[in-house]
Amino acid sequence: MAKEKKKTSQVVKYNKWGYIFLIPFIVVYLVFQLIPLITTIYNSFFENYMSGLKQVGPNWIGLTNYITIFKNGDVPKYFANTMIMWIAGFIPQIVLSLLLAAWFADTRLRIKAAGFYKTVIYMPNLIMASAFAMLFFTLFAKTGPINSLMIQMGVFTEPYEFLTYTASTRTIVAFMNCLMWFGNTTILLMAGMMGIDNALFEAAQVDGATSTQVFFRVTLPLLRPILLFVLITSLIGGLQMFDVPQVLTNGDKTALRQITTMIMYLNNHLYSKNFGMAGALSVFLFIITGILSIIVYKFSTSESNE
Protein backbone atom coordinates (compact mmCIF):
# COMPACT_ATOMS: atom_id res chain seq x y z
CA MET A 1 0.00 0.00 0.00
CA ALA A 2 2.71 2.39 1.01
CA LYS A 3 4.71 1.39 -1.99
CA GLU A 4 1.72 1.99 -4.23
CA LYS A 5 1.27 5.46 -2.78
CA LYS A 6 4.92 6.29 -3.27
CA LYS A 7 4.72 5.18 -6.88
CA THR A 8 1.71 7.41 -7.53
CA SER A 9 3.37 10.49 -6.10
CA GLN A 10 6.44 9.63 -8.12
CA VAL A 11 4.32 9.61 -11.31
CA VAL A 12 2.62 12.85 -10.31
CA LYS A 13 6.05 14.35 -9.80
CA TYR A 14 6.97 13.35 -13.34
CA ASN A 15 3.68 14.55 -14.77
CA LYS A 16 4.17 18.11 -13.59
CA TRP A 17 6.84 18.19 -16.31
CA GLY A 18 4.00 17.90 -18.82
CA TYR A 19 2.93 21.39 -17.76
CA ILE A 20 6.49 22.70 -17.68
CA PHE A 21 7.17 21.56 -21.23
CA LEU A 22 3.92 23.19 -22.37
CA ILE A 23 4.80 26.62 -20.97
CA PRO A 24 6.62 28.01 -24.05
CA PHE A 25 3.84 27.04 -26.42
CA ILE A 26 1.05 28.31 -24.20
CA VAL A 27 2.72 31.60 -23.30
CA VAL A 28 3.63 32.38 -26.92
CA TYR A 29 0.20 31.33 -28.15
CA LEU A 30 -1.58 33.49 -25.58
CA VAL A 31 0.56 36.54 -26.26
CA PHE A 32 0.88 36.40 -30.05
CA GLN A 33 -2.36 34.72 -31.11
CA LEU A 34 -5.06 34.93 -28.47
CA ILE A 35 -4.49 38.52 -27.31
CA PRO A 36 -4.35 39.76 -30.94
CA LEU A 37 -7.55 37.84 -31.67
CA ILE A 38 -9.32 39.52 -28.77
CA THR A 39 -7.97 42.96 -29.75
CA THR A 40 -9.14 42.32 -33.31
CA ILE A 41 -12.66 41.44 -32.20
CA TYR A 42 -12.71 44.41 -29.81
CA ASN A 43 -11.61 46.83 -32.54
CA SER A 44 -14.33 45.65 -34.89
CA PHE A 45 -16.94 47.44 -32.74
CA PHE A 46 -15.26 50.84 -32.99
CA GLU A 47 -15.18 53.57 -35.58
CA ASN A 48 -11.47 54.12 -35.98
CA TYR A 49 -9.83 55.35 -39.16
CA MET A 50 -7.65 58.06 -40.63
CA SER A 51 -9.37 60.82 -42.53
CA GLY A 52 -6.44 62.44 -44.26
CA LEU A 53 -4.06 63.14 -41.40
CA LYS A 54 -6.86 63.33 -38.86
CA GLN A 55 -7.62 60.36 -36.64
CA VAL A 56 -11.35 59.58 -36.38
CA GLY A 57 -12.41 57.66 -33.29
CA PRO A 58 -12.14 55.24 -31.69
CA ASN A 59 -15.87 55.59 -31.03
CA TRP A 60 -18.07 52.68 -30.03
CA ILE A 61 -20.46 51.99 -32.92
CA GLY A 62 -21.59 48.43 -32.28
CA LEU A 63 -22.12 46.39 -35.40
CA THR A 64 -22.00 49.30 -37.85
CA ASN A 65 -18.67 48.20 -39.32
CA TYR A 66 -20.09 44.78 -40.10
CA ILE A 67 -23.14 46.31 -41.73
CA THR A 68 -20.98 48.73 -43.72
CA ILE A 69 -18.62 46.18 -45.27
CA PHE A 70 -21.59 44.09 -46.41
CA LYS A 71 -23.90 46.96 -47.40
CA ASN A 72 -21.37 48.87 -49.50
CA GLY A 73 -20.87 45.72 -51.52
CA ASP A 74 -17.18 45.27 -50.69
CA VAL A 75 -17.32 41.93 -48.89
CA PRO A 76 -19.77 40.27 -51.32
CA LYS A 77 -17.68 41.47 -54.26
CA TYR A 78 -14.27 40.49 -52.90
CA PHE A 79 -15.60 37.23 -51.54
CA ALA A 80 -16.94 36.43 -55.01
CA ASN A 81 -13.59 37.38 -56.60
CA THR A 82 -11.75 35.09 -54.18
CA MET A 83 -14.13 32.20 -54.73
CA ILE A 84 -14.14 32.51 -58.53
CA MET A 85 -10.35 32.38 -58.67
CA TRP A 86 -10.20 29.58 -56.10
CA ILE A 87 -12.76 27.41 -57.92
CA ALA A 88 -11.16 28.05 -61.31
CA GLY A 89 -7.87 26.80 -59.90
CA PHE A 90 -9.23 24.04 -57.70
CA ILE A 91 -11.24 22.11 -60.31
CA PRO A 92 -8.31 21.41 -62.67
CA GLN A 93 -6.12 20.87 -59.59
CA ILE A 94 -8.29 18.12 -58.10
CA VAL A 95 -8.90 16.45 -61.49
CA LEU A 96 -5.18 16.37 -62.29
CA SER A 97 -4.29 15.20 -58.80
CA LEU A 98 -6.82 12.37 -58.83
CA LEU A 99 -5.62 11.24 -62.22
CA LEU A 100 -1.94 11.37 -61.27
CA ALA A 101 -2.47 9.77 -57.87
CA ALA A 102 -4.43 6.92 -59.48
CA TRP A 103 -1.64 6.40 -62.00
CA PHE A 104 1.14 6.49 -59.42
CA ALA A 105 -0.75 4.11 -57.12
CA ASP A 106 -1.71 1.72 -59.93
CA THR A 107 0.49 -1.35 -59.51
CA ARG A 108 -0.29 -2.62 -63.02
CA LEU A 109 0.65 0.62 -64.75
CA ARG A 110 4.13 0.62 -63.13
CA ILE A 111 5.03 4.23 -63.95
CA LYS A 112 8.80 4.45 -64.36
CA ALA A 113 10.68 7.32 -62.67
CA ALA A 114 7.61 8.11 -60.54
CA GLY A 115 9.93 9.65 -57.96
CA PHE A 116 11.24 12.11 -60.54
CA TYR A 117 7.75 13.17 -61.62
CA LYS A 118 6.61 13.58 -58.02
CA THR A 119 9.67 15.73 -57.28
CA VAL A 120 8.98 17.94 -60.29
CA ILE A 121 5.25 18.44 -59.73
CA TYR A 122 5.73 19.24 -56.05
CA MET A 123 8.43 21.86 -56.68
CA PRO A 124 6.16 24.84 -57.54
CA ASN A 125 4.60 24.46 -54.09
CA LEU A 126 7.86 25.58 -52.46
CA ILE A 127 8.51 28.58 -54.69
CA MET A 128 8.09 32.01 -53.16
CA ALA A 129 4.59 32.98 -54.31
CA SER A 130 5.42 36.67 -54.59
CA ALA A 131 8.51 35.97 -56.73
CA PHE A 132 6.55 33.51 -58.84
CA ALA A 133 3.84 36.13 -59.37
CA MET A 134 6.49 38.71 -60.27
CA LEU A 135 7.90 36.23 -62.79
CA PHE A 136 4.47 35.74 -64.37
CA PHE A 137 3.95 39.48 -64.39
CA THR A 138 7.14 40.00 -66.40
CA LEU A 139 6.51 36.99 -68.64
CA PHE A 140 2.95 38.09 -69.48
CA ALA A 141 3.74 41.82 -69.70
CA LYS A 142 2.97 43.66 -72.91
CA THR A 143 6.62 43.49 -73.98
CA GLY A 144 7.27 40.19 -72.20
CA PRO A 145 8.45 36.87 -73.64
CA ILE A 146 4.99 35.25 -73.91
CA ASN A 147 3.78 38.03 -76.18
CA SER A 148 7.02 37.91 -78.20
CA LEU A 149 6.65 34.15 -78.57
CA MET A 150 3.03 34.41 -79.67
CA ILE A 151 3.89 37.08 -82.22
CA GLN A 152 6.92 35.15 -83.49
CA MET A 153 4.69 32.08 -83.88
CA GLY A 154 2.06 34.15 -85.64
CA VAL A 155 -0.68 33.47 -83.07
CA PHE A 156 -1.04 37.14 -82.15
CA THR A 157 -0.62 40.00 -84.57
CA GLU A 158 -0.09 42.51 -81.79
CA PRO A 159 0.76 42.15 -78.08
CA TYR A 160 -2.14 41.13 -75.84
CA GLU A 161 -2.19 42.95 -72.53
CA PHE A 162 -3.03 39.95 -70.36
CA LEU A 163 -2.95 41.85 -67.09
CA THR A 164 -5.35 44.63 -68.04
CA TYR A 165 -8.34 42.34 -68.54
CA THR A 166 -10.32 40.64 -65.77
CA ALA A 167 -10.74 37.26 -67.43
CA SER A 168 -7.11 36.80 -68.44
CA THR A 169 -5.77 38.03 -65.08
CA ARG A 170 -8.11 35.73 -63.17
CA THR A 171 -7.09 32.86 -65.44
CA ILE A 172 -3.41 33.52 -64.71
CA VAL A 173 -4.08 33.62 -60.95
CA ALA A 174 -6.11 30.40 -61.11
CA PHE A 175 -3.50 28.74 -63.30
CA MET A 176 -0.72 29.68 -60.88
CA ASN A 177 -2.69 28.40 -57.90
CA CYS A 178 -3.35 25.14 -59.69
CA LEU A 179 0.30 24.82 -60.68
CA MET A 180 1.49 25.53 -57.16
CA TRP A 181 -0.87 23.10 -55.44
CA PHE A 182 -1.63 20.11 -57.67
CA GLY A 183 1.61 18.37 -56.71
CA ASN A 184 0.82 18.71 -53.02
CA THR A 185 -2.72 17.39 -53.54
CA THR A 186 -1.41 14.49 -55.63
CA ILE A 187 0.87 13.40 -52.79
CA LEU A 188 -1.96 13.62 -50.23
CA LEU A 189 -4.36 11.64 -52.42
CA MET A 190 -1.66 9.06 -53.13
CA ALA A 191 -1.15 8.55 -49.42
CA GLY A 192 -4.89 7.98 -49.20
CA MET A 193 -4.90 5.53 -52.09
CA MET A 194 -1.98 3.58 -50.63
CA GLY A 195 -4.10 3.13 -47.51
CA ILE A 196 -6.85 1.31 -49.43
CA ASP A 197 -6.74 -2.46 -49.02
CA ASN A 198 -5.24 -3.91 -52.18
CA ALA A 199 -7.57 -6.91 -51.94
CA LEU A 200 -10.45 -4.61 -52.94
CA PHE A 201 -8.74 -3.73 -56.22
CA GLU A 202 -7.89 -7.36 -56.88
CA ALA A 203 -11.45 -8.42 -56.17
CA ALA A 204 -12.75 -5.78 -58.58
CA GLN A 205 -10.32 -6.98 -61.23
CA VAL A 206 -11.31 -10.59 -60.74
CA ASP A 207 -14.90 -9.52 -61.23
CA GLY A 208 -13.84 -8.06 -64.57
CA ALA A 209 -13.99 -4.34 -63.77
CA THR A 210 -12.11 -2.04 -66.16
CA SER A 211 -9.62 0.43 -64.73
CA THR A 212 -12.13 3.23 -65.25
CA GLN A 213 -14.78 1.28 -63.35
CA VAL A 214 -12.31 0.50 -60.55
CA PHE A 215 -11.49 4.19 -60.28
CA PHE A 216 -15.09 5.43 -60.11
CA ARG A 217 -16.65 2.55 -58.17
CA VAL A 218 -13.87 1.57 -55.76
CA THR A 219 -11.17 4.21 -55.44
CA LEU A 220 -13.31 7.35 -55.44
CA PRO A 221 -15.89 6.28 -52.82
CA LEU A 222 -13.12 5.07 -50.49
CA LEU A 223 -11.22 8.32 -50.95
CA ARG A 224 -14.19 10.46 -49.95
CA PRO A 225 -12.90 11.41 -46.47
CA ILE A 226 -9.53 12.50 -47.87
CA LEU A 227 -11.20 14.34 -50.72
CA LEU A 228 -13.26 16.23 -48.15
CA PHE A 229 -10.09 17.03 -46.21
CA VAL A 230 -8.36 18.28 -49.37
CA LEU A 231 -11.42 20.31 -50.39
CA ILE A 232 -11.77 22.08 -47.06
CA THR A 233 -8.09 22.72 -46.40
CA SER A 234 -7.81 24.04 -49.94
CA LEU A 235 -10.84 26.27 -49.38
CA ILE A 236 -9.23 27.67 -46.23
CA GLY A 237 -6.06 28.22 -48.24
CA GLY A 238 -8.11 29.83 -51.03
CA LEU A 239 -9.66 32.31 -48.61
CA GLN A 240 -6.12 33.35 -47.68
CA MET A 241 -5.21 34.01 -51.32
CA PHE A 242 -3.00 37.09 -51.25
CA ASP A 243 0.60 37.00 -52.53
CA VAL A 244 -0.12 36.03 -56.13
CA PRO A 245 -2.95 38.46 -56.96
CA GLN A 246 -1.33 41.21 -54.85
CA VAL A 247 1.99 41.13 -56.69
CA LEU A 248 0.45 40.37 -60.07
CA THR A 249 -1.84 43.42 -59.92
CA ASN A 250 0.33 45.54 -57.64
CA GLY A 251 -2.25 45.65 -54.87
CA ASP A 252 -5.03 46.66 -57.17
CA LYS A 253 -4.54 50.38 -57.29
CA THR A 254 -5.66 50.34 -60.93
CA ALA A 255 -9.07 49.68 -62.42
CA LEU A 256 -8.69 45.94 -61.81
CA ARG A 257 -10.89 45.63 -58.73
CA GLN A 258 -12.10 42.31 -60.09
CA ILE A 259 -8.93 40.64 -58.79
CA THR A 260 -9.06 41.96 -55.22
CA THR A 261 -9.33 39.08 -52.75
CA MET A 262 -10.55 39.14 -49.15
CA ILE A 263 -7.04 39.30 -47.70
CA MET A 264 -5.99 42.02 -50.17
CA TYR A 265 -9.00 44.00 -48.94
CA LEU A 266 -7.92 43.38 -45.34
CA ASN A 267 -4.38 44.39 -46.23
CA ASN A 268 -5.63 47.67 -47.74
CA HIS A 269 -7.54 48.50 -44.56
CA LEU A 270 -4.54 47.65 -42.40
CA TYR A 271 -2.31 49.94 -44.48
CA SER A 272 -4.80 52.81 -44.47
CA LYS A 273 -5.25 52.23 -40.71
CA ASN A 274 -8.99 51.71 -40.99
CA PHE A 275 -8.93 49.45 -37.96
CA GLY A 276 -12.69 49.26 -37.41
CA MET A 277 -13.44 47.84 -40.83
CA ALA A 278 -10.31 45.68 -40.80
CA GLY A 279 -11.53 44.24 -37.49
CA ALA A 280 -15.01 43.47 -38.77
CA LEU A 281 -13.55 41.82 -41.86
CA SER A 282 -11.12 39.77 -39.74
CA VAL A 283 -13.92 38.55 -37.49
CA PHE A 284 -15.96 37.55 -40.54
CA LEU A 285 -12.98 35.59 -41.93
CA PHE A 286 -12.33 34.09 -38.51
CA ILE A 287 -15.89 32.77 -38.28
CA ILE A 288 -15.78 31.21 -41.76
CA THR A 289 -12.39 29.57 -41.24
CA GLY A 290 -13.47 28.51 -37.74
CA ILE A 291 -16.49 26.64 -39.11
CA LEU A 292 -14.36 25.03 -41.81
CA SER A 293 -11.76 24.08 -39.18
CA ILE A 294 -14.39 22.33 -37.09
CA ILE A 295 -15.30 20.20 -40.11
CA VAL A 296 -11.65 19.30 -40.68
CA TYR A 297 -11.20 18.57 -36.98
CA LYS A 298 -14.27 16.30 -36.91
CA PHE A 299 -12.87 14.51 -39.93
CA SER A 300 -9.40 13.91 -38.48
CA THR A 301 -10.65 12.77 -35.08
CA SER A 302 -13.22 10.37 -36.54
CA GLU A 303 -10.39 8.93 -38.65
CA SER A 304 -8.17 8.29 -35.63
CA ASN A 305 -10.98 6.71 -33.62
CA GLU A 306 -11.47 3.99 -36.19
Added chain:
Amino acid sequence: MSMPNEEYNDVEGGLGLFARRLIAYIVLVLLTFLCLFWFYLLFINSSRSNSELSRGFTLIPSTFFMQNFNNVIHGTLPIMKGMRNSFIIAGTCAIISTYFSAMTAYAIHVYDFKAKKAIFTFILGVMMIPTQVTALGFIKLVEGMKLMNSFIPLIVPSIAAPATFYYMKQYMDSTLPHAIVEAARIDGSSEWRTFNTISLPIMKPAIAVQMIFTFVANWNNYFTPALILKKDEMKTLPILIAQLRSADFLKFDMGQVYMTIAISIAPVIIVYIILSRSIVGGVAVGSVKG
Protein backbone atom coordinates in the same frame (compact mmCIF):
# COMPACT_ATOMS: atom_id res chain seq x y z
CA MET B 1 -10.72 -21.92 -63.18
CA SER B 2 -7.99 -19.58 -64.27
CA MET B 3 -7.47 -16.10 -62.93
CA PRO B 4 -8.30 -13.48 -65.54
CA ASN B 5 -5.07 -11.84 -66.53
CA GLU B 6 -4.32 -8.22 -67.33
CA GLU B 7 -4.91 -8.51 -71.06
CA TYR B 8 -8.24 -10.26 -70.57
CA ASN B 9 -9.48 -7.45 -68.36
CA ASP B 10 -8.33 -4.71 -70.60
CA VAL B 11 -9.80 -6.15 -73.77
CA GLU B 12 -13.13 -6.50 -71.98
CA GLY B 13 -13.69 -2.72 -71.85
CA GLY B 14 -11.72 0.42 -71.23
CA LEU B 15 -8.33 1.01 -72.78
CA GLY B 16 -5.50 -1.45 -73.14
CA LEU B 17 -2.67 -1.29 -70.65
CA PHE B 18 -0.27 -0.06 -73.32
CA ALA B 19 -2.58 2.78 -74.36
CA ARG B 20 -3.16 3.79 -70.74
CA ARG B 21 0.55 3.79 -70.05
CA LEU B 22 1.16 5.90 -73.14
CA ILE B 23 -1.45 8.47 -72.09
CA ALA B 24 -0.03 8.55 -68.57
CA TYR B 25 3.48 9.26 -69.84
CA ILE B 26 2.29 11.93 -72.29
CA VAL B 27 0.38 13.73 -69.53
CA LEU B 28 3.31 13.42 -67.11
CA VAL B 29 5.77 14.80 -69.64
CA LEU B 30 3.42 17.69 -70.42
CA LEU B 31 3.03 18.48 -66.72
CA THR B 32 6.78 18.27 -66.20
CA PHE B 33 7.17 20.77 -69.01
CA LEU B 34 4.47 22.99 -67.49
CA CYS B 35 6.21 22.93 -64.09
CA LEU B 36 9.74 23.55 -65.34
CA PHE B 37 9.17 25.84 -68.35
CA TRP B 38 8.79 29.01 -66.26
CA PHE B 39 11.98 28.37 -64.35
CA TYR B 40 13.85 27.64 -67.55
CA LEU B 41 12.60 30.94 -69.00
CA LEU B 42 13.64 32.67 -65.78
CA PHE B 43 17.14 31.18 -66.04
CA ILE B 44 17.47 32.14 -69.73
CA ASN B 45 16.16 35.64 -69.22
CA SER B 46 18.36 36.31 -66.21
CA SER B 47 21.35 35.66 -68.46
CA ARG B 48 20.30 38.19 -71.08
CA SER B 49 20.88 41.92 -71.26
CA ASN B 50 18.07 44.44 -71.33
CA SER B 51 18.45 45.11 -75.06
CA GLU B 52 18.52 41.39 -75.85
CA LEU B 53 15.37 40.94 -73.79
CA SER B 54 13.55 43.66 -75.66
CA ARG B 55 14.36 41.91 -78.95
CA GLY B 56 12.08 38.98 -78.17
CA PHE B 57 11.74 35.40 -77.09
CA THR B 58 14.50 32.80 -77.18
CA LEU B 59 15.37 29.53 -75.47
CA ILE B 60 19.13 29.99 -75.75
CA PRO B 61 21.01 31.43 -72.77
CA SER B 62 23.14 34.52 -73.29
CA THR B 63 26.32 35.73 -71.62
CA PHE B 64 25.15 38.47 -69.26
CA PHE B 65 24.48 36.24 -66.25
CA MET B 66 27.36 37.47 -64.10
CA GLN B 67 26.92 41.06 -65.21
CA ASN B 68 23.23 40.99 -64.24
CA PHE B 69 24.17 39.38 -60.95
CA ASN B 70 26.70 42.10 -60.17
CA ASN B 71 24.28 44.83 -61.21
CA VAL B 72 21.60 43.46 -58.88
CA ILE B 73 23.98 43.15 -55.95
CA HIS B 74 25.19 46.71 -56.37
CA GLY B 75 21.81 48.05 -57.46
CA THR B 76 19.26 50.27 -55.74
CA LEU B 77 17.23 47.48 -54.14
CA PRO B 78 19.04 46.10 -51.05
CA ILE B 79 18.83 42.52 -52.30
CA MET B 80 21.81 41.18 -50.37
CA LYS B 81 20.53 42.74 -47.14
CA GLY B 82 17.12 41.29 -47.91
CA MET B 83 18.66 37.90 -48.40
CA ARG B 84 20.53 38.17 -45.11
CA ASN B 85 17.34 39.25 -43.31
CA SER B 86 15.37 36.41 -44.87
CA PHE B 87 18.07 33.95 -43.84
CA ILE B 88 18.15 35.21 -40.25
CA ILE B 89 14.36 35.06 -39.86
CA ALA B 90 13.75 31.78 -41.69
CA GLY B 91 16.77 30.07 -40.13
CA THR B 92 15.96 31.08 -36.55
CA CYS B 93 12.29 30.20 -37.01
CA ALA B 94 13.24 26.77 -38.37
CA ILE B 95 15.35 26.02 -35.30
CA ILE B 96 13.14 27.34 -32.51
CA SER B 97 9.85 26.27 -34.11
CA THR B 98 10.92 22.63 -34.46
CA TYR B 99 12.60 22.52 -31.04
CA PHE B 100 9.61 23.92 -29.15
CA SER B 101 7.10 21.98 -31.24
CA ALA B 102 8.95 18.79 -30.34
CA MET B 103 8.86 19.91 -26.69
CA THR B 104 5.10 20.57 -26.83
CA ALA B 105 4.47 17.24 -28.53
CA TYR B 106 6.66 15.53 -25.93
CA ALA B 107 4.59 17.03 -23.11
CA ILE B 108 1.40 15.64 -24.64
CA HIS B 109 2.97 12.32 -25.67
CA VAL B 110 4.84 11.31 -22.51
CA TYR B 111 2.98 12.79 -19.56
CA ASP B 112 -0.47 12.34 -18.10
CA PHE B 113 -2.07 15.40 -16.56
CA LYS B 114 -5.53 16.81 -16.15
CA ALA B 115 -5.62 19.41 -18.92
CA LYS B 116 -3.82 17.18 -21.42
CA LYS B 117 -6.80 16.20 -23.54
CA ALA B 118 -8.26 19.72 -23.50
CA ILE B 119 -4.97 21.27 -24.59
CA PHE B 120 -4.44 18.69 -27.34
CA THR B 121 -7.96 19.28 -28.67
CA PHE B 122 -7.45 23.02 -28.52
CA ILE B 123 -4.20 22.91 -30.50
CA LEU B 124 -5.76 20.72 -33.19
CA GLY B 125 -8.78 23.01 -33.27
CA VAL B 126 -6.78 26.18 -33.92
CA MET B 127 -4.42 24.49 -36.39
CA MET B 128 -6.30 25.71 -39.44
CA ILE B 129 -7.03 29.27 -38.28
CA PRO B 130 -5.02 31.55 -40.59
CA THR B 131 -2.69 34.10 -38.99
CA GLN B 132 -4.17 36.82 -41.21
CA VAL B 133 -7.37 37.02 -39.19
CA THR B 134 -5.47 38.19 -36.11
CA ALA B 135 -3.15 40.50 -38.06
CA LEU B 136 -4.88 43.66 -36.83
CA GLY B 137 -4.46 42.77 -33.15
CA PHE B 138 -0.96 41.54 -33.91
CA ILE B 139 0.09 44.92 -35.34
CA LYS B 140 -1.40 46.73 -32.35
CA LEU B 141 0.42 44.38 -29.99
CA VAL B 142 3.73 44.80 -31.79
CA GLU B 143 3.28 48.58 -31.82
CA GLY B 144 2.49 48.48 -28.11
CA MET B 145 5.63 46.44 -27.45
CA LYS B 146 7.66 48.91 -29.57
CA LEU B 147 8.84 46.04 -31.74
CA MET B 148 8.01 47.47 -35.16
CA ASN B 149 10.96 47.02 -37.54
CA SER B 150 12.29 44.21 -35.41
CA PHE B 151 12.67 40.52 -36.25
CA ILE B 152 11.41 39.44 -32.83
CA PRO B 153 7.67 39.55 -33.68
CA LEU B 154 8.41 37.47 -36.77
CA ILE B 155 10.55 34.88 -34.97
CA VAL B 156 9.11 34.36 -31.47
CA PRO B 157 5.52 33.48 -32.55
CA SER B 158 6.89 30.47 -34.46
CA ILE B 159 7.38 28.75 -31.07
CA ALA B 160 3.63 28.08 -31.11
CA ALA B 161 3.22 26.23 -34.41
CA PRO B 162 0.22 23.87 -34.21
CA ALA B 163 0.87 22.15 -37.56
CA THR B 164 4.51 21.41 -36.70
CA PHE B 165 3.39 20.20 -33.28
CA TYR B 166 0.88 17.84 -34.91
CA TYR B 167 3.53 16.38 -37.19
CA MET B 168 5.87 15.82 -34.25
CA LYS B 169 3.10 14.20 -32.23
CA GLN B 170 2.30 11.83 -35.10
CA TYR B 171 5.95 10.95 -35.43
CA MET B 172 6.34 10.33 -31.68
CA ASP B 173 3.30 8.05 -31.69
CA SER B 174 5.11 5.76 -34.11
CA THR B 175 8.76 6.05 -33.00
CA LEU B 176 9.04 7.05 -29.34
CA PRO B 177 7.86 4.27 -26.99
CA HIS B 178 7.23 5.20 -23.35
CA ALA B 179 9.61 2.40 -22.34
CA ILE B 180 12.57 4.51 -23.47
CA VAL B 181 11.52 7.35 -21.18
CA GLU B 182 10.93 4.90 -18.31
CA ALA B 183 14.35 3.35 -18.82
CA ALA B 184 15.99 6.78 -18.74
CA ARG B 185 14.18 7.57 -15.48
CA ILE B 186 15.39 4.36 -13.88
CA ASP B 187 18.90 5.30 -14.91
CA GLY B 188 18.42 8.55 -13.03
CA SER B 189 18.16 10.92 -15.97
CA SER B 190 16.20 14.08 -15.27
CA GLU B 191 13.12 14.78 -17.39
CA TRP B 192 14.82 17.78 -19.00
CA ARG B 193 17.85 15.67 -19.90
CA THR B 194 15.74 12.79 -21.17
CA PHE B 195 13.98 15.13 -23.57
CA ASN B 196 17.11 16.86 -24.82
CA THR B 197 19.59 14.01 -25.06
CA ILE B 198 17.47 10.89 -25.57
CA SER B 199 14.16 11.87 -27.19
CA LEU B 200 15.34 14.66 -29.49
CA PRO B 201 17.94 12.48 -31.26
CA ILE B 202 15.22 9.91 -31.96
CA MET B 203 13.14 12.74 -33.46
CA LYS B 204 15.94 13.84 -35.82
CA PRO B 205 14.26 12.81 -39.10
CA ALA B 206 11.02 14.57 -38.17
CA ILE B 207 12.89 17.65 -37.00
CA ALA B 208 14.87 17.79 -40.24
CA VAL B 209 11.73 17.60 -42.38
CA GLN B 210 9.92 20.23 -40.32
CA MET B 211 12.96 22.51 -40.29
CA ILE B 212 12.88 22.53 -44.08
CA PHE B 213 9.15 23.26 -44.23
CA THR B 214 9.35 25.99 -41.59
CA PHE B 215 12.36 27.54 -43.30
CA VAL B 216 10.62 27.57 -46.69
CA ALA B 217 7.35 28.92 -45.27
CA ASN B 218 9.15 31.81 -43.56
CA TRP B 219 11.47 32.45 -46.49
CA ASN B 220 8.41 32.85 -48.71
CA ASN B 221 6.20 34.68 -46.20
CA TYR B 222 5.08 38.07 -47.44
CA PHE B 223 1.94 39.18 -45.59
CA THR B 224 3.12 39.50 -41.97
CA PRO B 225 6.70 40.73 -42.57
CA ALA B 226 5.32 43.42 -44.90
CA LEU B 227 3.18 44.72 -42.03
CA ILE B 228 6.04 44.77 -39.51
CA LEU B 229 9.21 45.64 -41.44
CA LYS B 230 9.08 49.17 -42.84
CA LYS B 231 12.76 50.15 -42.80
CA ASP B 232 14.64 49.34 -46.00
CA GLU B 233 17.56 47.65 -44.28
CA MET B 234 15.21 45.32 -42.36
CA LYS B 235 13.09 44.16 -45.30
CA THR B 236 12.98 40.55 -46.44
CA LEU B 237 13.09 39.32 -50.04
CA PRO B 238 9.31 38.98 -50.66
CA ILE B 239 8.82 42.61 -49.58
CA LEU B 240 11.58 43.73 -51.94
CA ILE B 241 10.01 41.74 -54.78
CA ALA B 242 6.66 43.47 -54.19
CA GLN B 243 8.50 46.80 -54.06
CA LEU B 244 10.13 46.00 -57.39
CA ARG B 245 6.67 45.34 -58.78
CA SER B 246 5.24 48.63 -57.56
CA ALA B 247 8.14 50.74 -58.82
CA ASP B 248 7.96 52.24 -62.27
CA PHE B 249 8.48 49.08 -64.15
CA LEU B 250 9.57 50.23 -67.57
CA LYS B 251 12.58 52.12 -66.24
CA PHE B 252 14.13 48.90 -64.99
CA ASP B 253 16.81 46.84 -66.63
CA MET B 254 14.75 43.69 -67.28
CA GLY B 255 17.80 41.45 -66.99
CA GLN B 256 18.13 42.66 -63.40
CA VAL B 257 14.44 42.09 -62.69
CA TYR B 258 14.75 38.45 -63.77
CA MET B 259 17.98 38.09 -61.82
CA THR B 260 16.32 39.44 -58.66
CA ILE B 261 13.54 36.85 -58.97
CA ALA B 262 16.11 34.12 -59.61
CA ILE B 263 18.15 35.11 -56.53
CA SER B 264 14.99 35.03 -54.38
CA ILE B 265 13.95 31.53 -55.33
CA ALA B 266 17.36 29.91 -55.90
CA PRO B 267 18.12 28.93 -52.26
CA VAL B 268 14.86 27.02 -51.92
CA ILE B 269 15.33 25.28 -55.27
CA ILE B 270 18.88 24.23 -54.35
CA VAL B 271 17.75 22.86 -50.98
CA TYR B 272 14.89 21.08 -52.72
CA ILE B 273 17.11 19.44 -55.32
CA ILE B 274 19.37 18.09 -52.57
CA LEU B 275 16.65 16.98 -50.15
CA SER B 276 13.64 16.36 -52.41
CA ARG B 277 13.24 12.77 -51.27
CA SER B 278 12.64 13.56 -47.60
CA ILE B 279 10.64 16.69 -48.44
CA VAL B 280 8.19 14.87 -50.71
CA GLY B 281 8.06 12.04 -48.18
CA GLY B 282 7.20 14.48 -45.40
CA VAL B 283 4.28 16.14 -47.18
CA ALA B 284 1.68 13.45 -46.58
CA VAL B 285 2.65 12.42 -43.05
CA GLY B 286 1.66 15.57 -41.23
CA SER B 287 -1.60 16.20 -42.99
CA VAL B 288 -3.48 12.94 -43.42
CA LYS B 289 -3.41 9.86 -41.31
CA GLY B 290 -1.89 7.20 -43.52
